[in-house]
Amino acid sequence: MSNWNPLDRALFLVRRQISIAHPPGTSVPSTEQLARVLRLPKTHVHRALQRLDTLGEISLHTGSFPVRLRPHEPHxxxxxxxxxxxxxxxxxxxxxxxxxxxxxxxxxxxxxxxxxxxxxxxxxxxxxxxxxxxxxxxxxxxxxxxxxxxxx
Missing domain, CATH: 1.10.10.10 (Winged helix-like DNA-binding domain superfamily/Winged helix DNA-binding domain)
Known part of the structure; x- marks a missing residue:
């Protein structure tokens, strides 16, 4: 992982954190909270969350926090x-x-x-x-x- 670019690394770490700590259907922490826990720049975490939204793994803008979607659940x-x-x-x-x-x-x-x-x-x-x-x-x-x- 050391030779990954910073955004790929952030995506990997954010995805792993979400999959371990947040079951499908539950809220995901804010960008700031994830950045603090993962010790990553907020901009990288934000871009990782946007990518996960595009992939349909989470849903941004559903309230105050993103939500982790269930497998095979439409966005x-x-x-x-x-x-x-x-x-x-x-x-x-x-x-x-x-x-x-x-x-x-x-x-x-x-x-x-x-x-x-x-x-x-x-x-x-x-x-x-x-x-x-x-x-x-x-x-x-x-x-x-x-x-x-x-x-x-």
Whole structure:
């Protein structure tokens, strides 16, 4: 770990501290508290927390403290997009084989591109969507042909 850059080291230490001391569903200490315990600069701890939020391991801005998410639990800010995409597939708005307009969805739900990707990974896991590197319209998320059975 000595040859890691400072932000990677901070991410490792913050993730380890959270996983050891804070069960899923519980609050995580503040940036200041974690920085003090881990003896790291607050800016590094803050960036590590932001990265864990982007990865969907914690949720920032859910109250006064971050919350550690349960495994396979969608991020609270992703739930609206997650539900809307599922509902739109069920309603036939997105058709089998269609590429999902992730940029437009990000704008609609006020999510950054990496947060859209975080939200869609749950739909991929449940086979409501599929990610295809070589899709008909380029790399992206597509509604599978068998999607109507998956979301019914």
């Amino acid at each position: 609270p800010r992703d739930r609206a997009l997650h539900g809307a995409v599922r509902d739109r597939i069920r309603a036939g708005y997105y058709l089998p084989g269609q590429a999902l307009p992730t940029g437009l969805l990000g704008e609609e739900f006020r999510l950054r591109p990496h947060h859209v990707q975080r939200a869609l990974r749950f739909l991929v896991a449940e086979k409501t969507l599929r990610f295809d590197e070589n899709g008909a319209y380029g790399p992206g998320h597509y509604v599978p042909v068998e999607s109507m059975e998956a979301v019914a």
